[in-house]
Structures are given as C-alpha cells and as structure tokens.
Amino acid sequence: xxxxxxxxxxxxxxxxxxxxxxxxxxxxxxxxxxxxxxxxxxxxxxxxxxxxxxxxxxxxxxxxxxxxxxxxxxxxxxxxxxxxxxxxxxxxxxxxxxxxxxxxxxxxxxxxxxxxxxxxxxxxxxxxxxxxxxxxxxxxxxxxxxxxxxxxxxxxxxxxxxxxxxxxxxxxxxxxxxxxxxxxxxxxxxxxxxxxxxxxxxxxxxxxxxxxxxxxxxxxxxxxxxxxxxxxxxxxxxxxxxxxxxxxxxxxxxxxxxxxxxxxxxxxxxxxxxxxxxxxxxxxxxxxxxxxxxxxxxxxxxxxxxxxxxxxxxxxxxxxxxxxxxxxxxxxxxxxxxxxxxxxxxxxxxxxxxxxxxxxxxxxxxxxxxxxxxxxxxxxxxxxxxxxxxxxxxxxxxxxxxxxxxxxxxxxxxxxxxxxxxxxxxxxxxxxxxxxxxxxxxxxxxxxxxxxxxxxxxxxxxxxxxxxxxxxxxxxxxxxxxxxxxxxxxxxxxxxxxxxxxxxxxxxxxxxxxxxxxxxxxxxxxxxxxxxxxxxxxxxxxxxxxxxxxxxxxxxxxxxxxxxxxxxxxxxxxxxxxxxxxxxxxxxxxxxxxxxxxxxxxxxxxx
Numbered sequence: 001x002x003x004x005x006x007x008x009x010x011x012x013x014x015x016x017x018x019x020x021x022x023x024x025x026x027x028x029x030x031x032x033x034x035x036x037x038x039x040x041x042x043x044x045x046x047x048x049x050x051x052x053x054x055x056x057x058x059x060x061x062x063x064x065x066x067x068x069x070x071x072x073x074x075x076x077x078x079x080x081x082x083x084x085x086x087x088x089x090x091x092x093x094x095x096x097x098x099x100x101x102x103x104x105x106x107x108x109x110x111x112x113x114x115x116x117x118x119x120x121x122x123x124x125x126x127x128x129x130x131x132x133x134x135x136x137x138x139x140x141x142x143x144x145x146x147x148x149x150x151x152x153x154x155x156x157x158x159x160x161x162x163x164x165x166x167x168x169x170x171x172x173x174x175x176x177x178x179x180x181x182x183x184x185x186x187x188x189x190x191x192x193x194x195x196x197x198x199x200x201x202x203x204x205x206x207x208x209x210x211x212x213x214x215x216x217x218x219x220x221x222x223x224x225x226x227x228x229x230x231x232x233x234x235x236x237x238x239x240x241x242x243x244x245x246x247x248x249x250x251x252x253x254x255x256x257x258x259x260x261x262x263x264x265x266x267x268x269x270x271x272x273x274x275x276x277x278x279x280x281x282x283x284x285x286x287x288x289x290x291x292x293x294x295x296x297x298x299x300x301x302x303x304x305x306x307x308x309x310x311x312x313x314x315x316x317x318x319x320x321x322x323x324x325x326x327x328x329x330x331x332x333x334x335x336x337x338x339x340x341x342x343x344x345x346x347x348x349x350x351x352x353x354x355x356x357x358x359x360x361x362x363x364x365x366x367x368x369x370x371x372x373x374x375x376x377x378x379x380x381x382x383x384x385x386x387x388x389x390x391x392x393x394x395x396x397x398x399x400x401x402x403x404x405x406x407x408x409x410x411x412x413x414x415x416x417x418x419x420x421x422x423x424x425x426x427x428x429x430x431x432x433x434x435x436x437x438x439x440x441x442x443x444x445x446x447x448x449x450x451x452x453x454x455x456x457x458x459x460x461x462x463x464x465x466x467x468x469x470x471x472x473x474x475x476x477x478x479x480x481x482x483x484x485x486x487x488x489x490x491x492x493x494x495x496x497x498x499x500x501x502x503x504x505x506x507x508x509x510x511x512x513x514x515x516x517x518x519x520x521x522x523x524x525x526x527x528x529x530x531x532x533x534x535x536x537x538x539x540x541x542x543x544x545x546x547x548x549x550x551x552x553x554x555x556x557x558x559x560x561x562x563x564x565x566x567x568x569x570x571x572x573x574x575x576x577x578x579x580x581x582x583x584x585x586x587x588x589x590x591x592x593x594x595x596x597x598x599x600x601x602x603x604x605x606x607x
Contacts, residue, residue, distance in 0.1 A: 023172070024052050029073040030062055033156070047169060055131075056166040061155060070156040073139070074168060075148065078125055079118045083145035087120040090180045091138050093433075094448040094471050094483075095455070095464040099147055106140040106463045110394050112433045112448065112471055117183035118149050124173045126183035127151065128190055131167035134394050134407035134436070140463060159342035159399065163406045181559045184473030188556070197438050197478050201554050209426025212316045213384045213442055213480055214553045216271035217543050218429075218521055219264075220320065220386065220445070221528040223257070223297055224278040225249040227285035227353035240329060240354065245282060248294060251529050254279075254302035258309050260531070265313050267536040269543045274310065275386045275429075277320040277525075279303070285353030286330045288337070288368040290321040291375035300379060307380030318383030318425060319376055323364045323390065323417065325356025337363040339398035339405075347396060360398035361413035362405050369417060373424045384443055385425040390414055391444055392432035411436040429480075433471055438479065445523060446485035447471045451505050452514075453486075469518045469560050469570070476519055476557035477573065483518035489527035490515055491542045496527040496535070509597045510582060512545075516599045517570055517580035519557060522546050548601055552576060567594075575604025 024044045031037055044052035054074060062069035081087060085099045092113035097106070114133035117126040129136060129151060135158060136151045153166055169190075173182045191197045204210045227246065252260070257276065264272060278284065281292040293303035310317040325348075326333055339347040339360040347358035359368075395410035405413070418440030421428035429443030448471065455464040469476075472483060482488055486505035489497045494506060503526075505511055515522070522542035531539075556573040563569045566583040578601050581587045581594040594600045 023078065026054055026074050026076045028054075028056065029075060030069050031071045031073065033068060033070050044170070050173070051169050051171040054166070054168045054170070058162050058165055061162060061166065070154075072153045072155060072166065073150050074153075074166075075150045076170070078120070078123075078170075078172075079127075079149040081118070081120055081147040083142075083147075085120055085147075087118070087124070088180075088465070089140055089147070089149045090117045090119075090183065090468060090470055091140075092116060092470065093450060094467050094469065095450055095461065096180065096466040096468045097140065097463045098465050100465070101142050101457075101463060102145050104142045104463045106461065108138040108140075110434060111136070111138055113187060113435050113474060115183070115187050116149065116151070117180060117470075119178055119180070122175055122178050124178035124183065125170050126173075126186050128169045128171070128187055129167070130169060130190075131165045132162065134411065135162075142463065158406070159397070160406075163408060179561060180468055180470050181473055181561065184470045185558065188474045188478075191438065191474070191478075197475075199477055199554075199556075200480075201477070203442075204554075207426050209316060209382060209384065210442060212271055213273060213427045213429075215550050216273045216316070217269065217539065217546060218273045218275070218384070218443065218445075218482070218523040219528060219539070220275040220277055220523070220525040221257075221260070222251050222277045222526075223253065224251055224283050224294065226278060227283045242329060245285070248283065248296045250297065251278075253296075254293075254298035254306045257306050261306075261310060261313055261315055261317075263533070263536050264315075264539065267540045269536075269540055270314065271543075272315050273384045274315060274317040275320050275383070276317070277386075279319055280321065283353060284322060284325065285327060286332075287322065287353070287356070288326050288359065288364075289330055289332045289372070291319075291372040291379075293379065303379050307382070311380070311382065316383030318381050318385045319379075320386045320388060321372070321376075322388035323361070323368070324358055324388075324393070325351035325353070326359050327351075327353055327356060329354075332368070333357075334363075334367075336400070336402065337367065338400075339396060340400045342397075342399055344399065347398075358396065360400060360403050360405055361395070361410045361417065362398070362403045365413045365416045365420075369420050373420060377424050381425065383425070383427075385421050385428040386445075387417070387421065387428060387430050389431055390417075391430035391434050391437050391441060394434060395436050415439045433475075433481065435475070438475070441479050443521070444479060444481045445525070446488065447475075447481045447483050449485050451484055451486040451503070452507075452510070453505050469557065472518050473557045473560065477553070477555050480521045480553055482523035483515065483520040487511055487515050487520055488523050488525050490522065491538045491545075492524070492527040492535070493538070496530050496538075513580045513582060513597065513599050516545075516549065516578060516601075517560075517568055519549065519552050519570065519572075519578075521553065549576075549578075577602040 028040045047053050081099045088098045090096045092111050114129035116138045136153045141148045293300045337359045338357045395407045398405040427442040433444045433447035454460040486503045559571040567587050568580045570578040579589045579594045580599045587594045
C-alpha cells in the first residue's frame with residue numbers, strides 16, 4: 001500500500017501544473033479522454049549552440065490504453081505573445097500572422113512541412129517536428145489578446161499504439177537572422193543533410209525530362225470533363241453499370257491536341273510540358289485502370305500519333321492520373337485493395353468518377369503501378385508525369401489486417417510510387433505542396449491554396465496577414481512549383497481564367513509580380529479549355545517572361561523580406577536579387593528604378 005501511494009504521488013508531481021520556464025524547457029500537456037488535463041515541465045536536450053530537442057519516447061507518452069490520452073500539446077514561453085508585440089507566427093502553408101488580434105484561432109492539420117516558427121522582437125525560433133510528423137496540427141489560439149502557438153499531437157487518431165517517438169528540435173535565431181527566411185533555411189538544411197532531398201542541379205544531370213521541367217512552361221489541359229452527371233453536375237453514385245455511364249463530355253480530342261501543339265510552335269514557344277487530363281478510359285472513371293486512351297477521343301492509336309508529334313516538335317507530353325480513387329465499375333477493382341479506417345469501414349469520397357474508394361498505397365505500389373506505367377510508356381509519353389491528389393493530402397492510414405499501414409508507411413509507399421514514376425518518365429508532379437513525397441517529387445501545381453483575397457479580418461483566414469514564400473525558401477532549387485493556385489493561368493485574360501474558388505485573385509498586375517517574387521514556374525490549367533486561335537500569345541508571353549529567370553529554378557531561395565512599404569526583396573544562392581514593387585511610386589535600388597507595380601531582376605556581380 002505504501003508503495004502504491006508513493007508512485008501515485010510521484011506521478012502527480014510530474015504532471016502538476018507549471019508555469020513557463022527557461023528557453024530549454026517546455027510544458028508537455030496531456031489532454032485526457034475524460035476531459036482532464038495533466039501538465040509536466042520537461043527539460044530539453046541541448047543539441048548545439050542554438051538548438052534544443054524535446055524527445056518523448058513512446059513509452060512515456062501516457063497510459064497504454066490509448067483512449068486515456070487523446071492528444072499531447074507542447075507549449076513554451078517563446079511561442080506566446082500579447083496583442084501589440086512586435087513579431088509574427090508563420091506556418092508551413094506560407095501563412096504569416098502578426099500579433100494584432102483580440103480573439104480567434106487557426107488550426108492547421110494539413111502541414112505542408114512539419115515545421116512552424118515564431119518571431120518576437122529580435123529573437124525567433126523554428127520548431128521542426130522529426131517524429132510523428134503526420135500526426136500533429138499547428139495550433140494558433142488567441143484569447144483576450146494572448147497568443148499561443150504550439151503543436152498538438154493527435155495520439156487517439158492513430159487508433160493504435162504510437163509507432164514512433166515525438167521529437168521536436170527548436171532552433172533559435174537572433175538579430176538579422178530572426179526571420180522566416182532563417183526558419184526555412186534551417187528546415188532545408190535538415191532535409192538536405194539527412195538525404196531526404198537532393199538539389200535539382202544534381203538531379204537534372206543526364207535527365208532530359210527533368211531538364212525540360214526546369215526550363216519549360218507547364219500546360220495542363222483537360223480533354224474531357226470528369227464523369228459527373230451532365231445535367232445536375234453531381235457525381236455518380238457508389239456503384240453503377242457501364243451501360244449507365246453518361247456520354248463523354250469532350251473538350252478536345254487528340255486531333256485537337258495536335259492542333260494545339262502546332263499553334264504553340266508557330267507562336268514561338270520552344271519548351272513546354274503538356275499534361276493531358278481526362279485523356280484516359282472514361283475520364284479516370286475506370287481506376288485503378290488508368291492507362292488506356294479514351295476511344296471517343298481517338299483511342300490509343302491517336303494517342304501514339306499525338307505523342308510522336310510532340311517529340312517531333314521538341315515538346316514533352318505526359319498523362320494525368322490519380323491513385324487515390326478506385327471505382328467498383330473497373331474490371332480491376334478489388335475490395336481487398338481498399339484502405340480501411342479505424343472502424344473497419346472502407347475509406348473514400350465522392351471522386352472524379354463517382355464514389356472513389358481510397359486504396360491502401362501498399363496495394364497501389366504492389367499491384368497497380370507496373371502494368372499501368374508500362375502501357376503509358378508504350379503510348380509514347382515522356383514528360384513530367386502528373387499524379388493528382390497525392391501531395392495535396394496528409395497520408396492516410398489503413399487498418400486492413402492484410403496490409404496495415406500507418407500514415408508514415410503510406411508516405412513511404414507514396415514515395416515508392418514516385419520513385420517508379422521518375423524511373424519510367426524521368427520526372428513527376430502532383431497537385432499541392434505537402435512534402436511527404438519530397439524525396440521523389442519534381443513539381444507541384446500549387447504550393448499553397450491560400451490566396452491574398454482570402455486572408456485578413458473578416459475573410460476565410462482571419463488571423464493570416466500575409467503569404468510568405470517559406471515553402472520556396474525550403475524547396476526552390478529542389479522542387480519546381482507554382483506558388484499559389486491563384487497564379488495558375490496567370491497571363492490569360494480574366495474571362496478565360498475559369499477556376500475554383502481558391503484561384504479568384506483578379507489583380508492581374510499583382511499576380512504577375514507575385515509569380516516572379518516567389519519564383520514560380522508559369523503554369524496553366526483550366527483556362528486552356530477555352531483557348532482559341534488568337535490566345536496563344538498569352539502562353540508565349542508567360543514563356544518569354546520566364547526566360548530571364550528560368551535559371552533560378554536551380555538556385556536556392558535564401559532570403560525574402562519587405563524592405564519598404566509594399567516593396568519586397570528576394571535573394572538567391574547565386575547572388576541574383578529580385579525587387580518586387582507593389583507600391584504606387586517607383587522604388588530605387590542599387591541605382592536603378594523599379595517602376596510602380598513592376599519588378600526588376602538584378603543579376604549577380606561577375607567575379
């Protein structure tokens with residue numbers, strides 16, 4: 001009995017409420033299923049002069065009845081602030097918020113990178129999560145003018161014993177290095193030093209497809225609409241028969257794609273990546289079979305003719321596909337491939353061709369890659385292969401007894417698929433910037449869905465004040481990208497920029513500057529559905545504007561900041577600088593004027 005009391009007292013003292021302490025301490029807060037909260041002050045391990053590490057082993061996270069601890073919060077004094085304090089918080093989806101609100105919250109579950117940062121005065125830190133990277137949210141809470149920024153690890157949502165330790169490194173900066181540029185460089189250093197990613201300068205050697213990716217304009221065009229009910233605009237249901245398929249709603253067939261490429265060549269566009277969306281059997285509606293050209297668009301014969309013409313013109317052409325939606329109508333559908341959630345139910349959502357069941361990526365890799373990829377390669381595709389959705393989601397888990405997979409294992413198999421995509425086609429891209437596939441990824445269609453028109457008080461993201469290129473500071477020179485979804489179709493006139501809500505930014509002049517400021521790769525998609533004879537000049541303009549800076553795709557972005565009201569500087573590892581002037585007045589830099597609503601590229605000094 002005495003021993004039991006002693007243990008209870010010890011446990012109570014460990015979890016007793018504590019106040020914030022020194023820079024080498026954090027408060028670990030365990031949120032229990034019964035609504036109670038237990039806190040513990042934990043001393044951090046000093047890794048080097050500027051970095052402190054929190055390490056919570058699996059067996060120290062809490063009771064092994066996983067329903068006991070719902071989540072763990074990691075809080076520290078450096079990540080708190082009061083309204084009016086100088087500084088900001090920044091998250092990996094490129095959102096920055098200043099300490100200017102009384103109340104609000106911003107909870108980010110889909111972290112583009114496992115990191116966040118806080119700057120207060122002339123000091124800052126970046127937190128890099130190195131364990132359970134897919135199991136946390138970045139939490140920004142504001143109450144009565146007090147800010148708290150911290151990671152919350154959702155242990156209950158693992159629905160099994162946590163599969164690895166929680167590890168967070170807090171790296172600190174002071175003075176001129178106390179900014180989001182230093183935060184991004186630190187995470188980039190981590191990714192490079194552990195071999196998770198390699199610079200494009202190394203990877204393009206001997207890889208003609210990737211070389212073209214770096215130097216070309218990205219053109220993604222739909223050949224048909226997705227398999228939705230034509231009259232209602234709704235998706236098909238869970239199951240249906242082939243005779244119930246609605247007709248293909250054709251946008252352009254393979255003959256039209258050939259016309260499209262010839263017109264691009266006549267316009268003087270020398271290097272492009274063409275991605276064909278909904279080129280295949282029933283517009284992805286026969287997944288996991290995704291490698292047969294739609295007969296109503298010309299079939300495999302016309303597809304081969306089109307890829308041959310692309311090569312003759314010096315272009316690269318590739319297919320669009322996705323691995324996250326399987327349909328029961330497909331001859332290759334197997335219910336045993338589908339990922340199960342924690343309750344044993346099939347994962348899925350209303351997808352491009354009806355109800356799309358989410359396959360376990362172990363099964364995708366094991367069963368559905370080689371045949372599909374081999375068929376597509378034989379059709380002559382040789383461009384930046386596009387896999388939709390994969391880098392737009394946090395990897396999901398699978399609880400199927402025959403192929404159980406944690407989020408981490410799913411990320412691993414996503415990268416195995418990426419490895420084969422590179423092996424077959426030389427390069428691959430995906431929809432967004434979640435870096436679970438950074439190990440193999442070559443291009444993202446948009447690094448963040450946030451747009452300037454959705455931030456600020458009264459908007460969709462009320463705590464966010466600015467969008468900053470922290471993703472590009474990490475990955476420019478490693479992965480090519482279009483920085484924001486609202487920069488897609490950038491040079492097309494407004495009546496042709498048909499897109500979803502996240503792309504609604506109508507200020508064409510500002511969009512033009514922003515693409516250069518963040519060093520984006522010119523990218524087109526929805527607007528190409530409407531391209532007519534006289535519209536190729538808009539693509540040519542994007543191509544021409546890209547030429548003076550295309551070499552910067554191979555350089556690291558080392559610094560970005562505001563240097564005057566509405567004026568920003570971007571610095572690269574080769575010494576190139578870009579001044580972006582959104583102000584109403586011209587701005588002078590290094591003896592040269594940058595016109596209002598314009599930019600100027602400053603080449604490095606010759607050695």
